[in-house]
Amino acid sequence: MNDVKAITVDHLTKKFGNFTAVDNISFEVKKGEIFGFLGANGAGKTTAMRMLCGLSIPSSGNATVAGFDVYHQTEKIKKNIGYMSQKFSLYEDLTVKENIRFYAGIYGKSNEFIKNKTGVVIKDLHLEKEANKLVKSLPLGWKQKLAFSVAIFHEPEIVFLDEPTGGVDPVTRREFWNLIYEAAATGITVFVTTHYMDEAEYCNRVCIMVDGRIDAMDTPQQLKKACDAASMDEVFLKLARKALRSDT
Numbered sequence: 001m002n003d004v005k006a007i008t009v010d011h012l013t014k015k016f017g018n019f020t021a022v023d024n025i026s027f028e029v030k031k032g033e034i035f036g037f038l039g040a041n042g043a044g045k046t047t048a049m050r051m052l053c054g055l056s057i058p059s060s061g062n063a064t065v066a067g068f069d070v071y072h073q074t075e076k077i078k079k080n081i082g083y084m085s086q087k088f089s090l091y092e093d094l095t096v097k098e099n100i101r102f103y104a105g106i107y108g109k110s111n112e113f114i115k116n117k118t119g120v121v122i123k124d125l126h127l128e129k130e131a132n133k134l135v136k137s138l139p140l141g142w143k144q145k146l147a148f149s150v151a152i153f154h155e156p157e158i159v160f161l162d163e164p165t166g167g168v169d170p171v172t173r174r175e176f177w178n179l180i181y182e183a184a185a186t187g188i189t190v191f192v193t194t195h196y197m198d199e200a201e202y203c204n205r206v207c208i209m210v211d212g213r214i215d216a217m218d219t220p221q222q223l224k225k226a227c228d229a230a231s232m233d234e235v236f237l238k239l240a241r242k243a244l245r246s247d248t
């Protein structure tokens, strides 16, 4: 990790009518950093992430992603990021190989690049026997690992992961995080939302949102120290308890 900024956020705000979903947030993420974005349901995580991905125009404030401005350079942002969410799924009726080729094609990669890298990804994920099977035949954990590999196939500067490991067992989640570490080691910046507090421990830095605002932001070690908590679970409970709004 170095001091190059992958993401800069300065007083960013998003209003829906009179309701302020994201309220004046500011932070920076360094290149190669694994940055965890936590908060109770309705805290504003997805709304903030959508602005950073160039999918939603802010009401006020500024932000840059990979050096591009979130108001005027949204197409450039989209080309330079990867995105994966629990809800975003691969095409179930395409094979593993067809899914990889389809998404790589969207980013305009050459046939040679796609062919070579498809082989590498399938080998790394140990999916050789499944390469020509329909994605719907794979277990959820395999689909998620494949979806992550597809999201970074075009070698983006930053990958945004919105609750990427929802619904899978701890062992598979651990394997998924190994992929995240490997990606970060190649210099890809990882911006991840999660509800799992063991995953918060794996992040270099964590930001906790409460009612649209940033309530705390630091390394997991420092947050535990500051809150006099034994685990991130305890940190989260102490901070999120203050939330007035919740979607659940």
Ligand SMILES: Nc1ncnc2c1ncn2[C@@H]1O[C@H](COP(=O)(O)OP(=O)(O)OP(=O)(O)O)[C@@H](O)[C@H]1O
Binding pocket: 016, 019, 021, 039, 040, 041, 042, 043, 044, 045, 046, 047, 048, 245, 247
């Ligand atoms: N398009 C919209 N119009 C009106 N309100 C919205 C819209 N999108 C989100 N909100 C509201 O903004 C708040 C923040 O929502 P957001 O989805 O960003 O939260 P979140 O932290 O991602 O929650 P979750 O963990 O449940 O996904 C919620 O109260 C939500 O109902």
